Amino acid sequence: MNLKNLTTLDKVTYSILLLVFAVGIYFAQTDLNYFDTVYAAEDGIAENATAIFLACISLLQFSRFIKFFKSKSTTWKIGVFLMACVFLFGAGEEISWGQRIFNVESSEYFIENNAQGETNLHNLVVEGKKVNKVIFSQLLTLILVLYLIITPFLYRKVNWIKNLATMFAVPIVKWHHTIAFLVGTSLLIFMDSNRKWEIYELSFAVIFLLIFLNPFNKKEIY
Template identity: 35%
Template sequence: MTLPAAPLIDPALADSRVSRIEYLILGIVAVHIALGIGSFHYNRSFFDRYIVEDGYIENITALTLLFISVILWIAAYRNNGVLRLALGFVALVFLFGSGEEISWGQRILNFQTPGELKDVNTQGEFNLHNIKLNDVKLNKLIFGTVMYTGIILYFVILPALYQFRSFFHTRSYMLLPLPKLEWGIMYLGIFLVLFFIPHGKLWELQEFTFSVFLLSSLFFQFNPKFYTLVSGGRANYTFAG
């Protein structure tokens, strides 16, 4: 039996103002970005250590993605039906992203890449995102073009629609946790500023920014419904408008 859809906006939580904690998180990210840009231009040896494989930035990104996955698993466990399946699937996606970020612990556990995979992996690593087949790089096609199109949609377009179009406040698909518009604008700014690093490793800092901003969006939401899914009891929400 499907329970009636609960109200999608909790007035007690619906505060779109940016808190001091959020400004602190934004400041920490900005410092990391400034450090990356500055070191690239003025201290290349530090930059190389800063963004090295399995280094500080990459490990923070992997741990953040793993934490996001855990939060989504908790939300999936506390819900039912289609919502549980959807949350569980997204949790798997972020678990996969965390593993890919550190090549599934290859350098930590010190195991070799199988020959067949090594032959098609541009870095000879135990992961999928560096595979190149018939001159097509999966990293560029799937983890580049497709993923970042989705990121801009999530961080900028959807929050803008949610703020300026009341229609989006009453739709059940807005169970999706949305970042506040200020976060989206900040993310877009960082995304563009990072191109001052004319080096392929700029994407390590892009991924770091994405992971921290996404984790923050789960706790400081524009639409607070997802908070209820994570912290509340079991629920069974329908996806009918």
């Protein structure tokens, strides 16, 4: 990673993320109970922060949709609007659509079919299998590999991929974004807890916000 290519925001954000991982690794190694019940707890700081960063991406895209509505193509509008909706959905799912914040009880369906009895889709259990594992983990992993590693290569080499990304305003990652994800993924091995995914999801949200703020193809799509 060439530090000269990093903005001040990138440097500050990556430094904070490294600190978050470092503290997480420390507690995961020395006080697993504290890590599980406080640092990466359900409804804890990490989970709520993830929802906030995802919501920020959604708001960013909605603001761009409104700002450039008259001057951009239909495909551009479709791409930006869909991405805004996807991240809004992610933010809502992360906090179960405010259920615990507003103390709203789940419907009978979610009580019976949700692994945590909450009003969200990613914890649904269908025929004994958690939707989170099949779709939100396995499928998302495949999408991330395609988006973070394969697409940047194709964008730089294949014209029709570049044109397609421009048409639908798909932000292309810079290589330091990819490296940051790989570093964060590798650090997970030092956290022997299922709650480590809360830290990983937080890093996901933060790095994606950096990507959408300043993608490789910013001049082409914004």
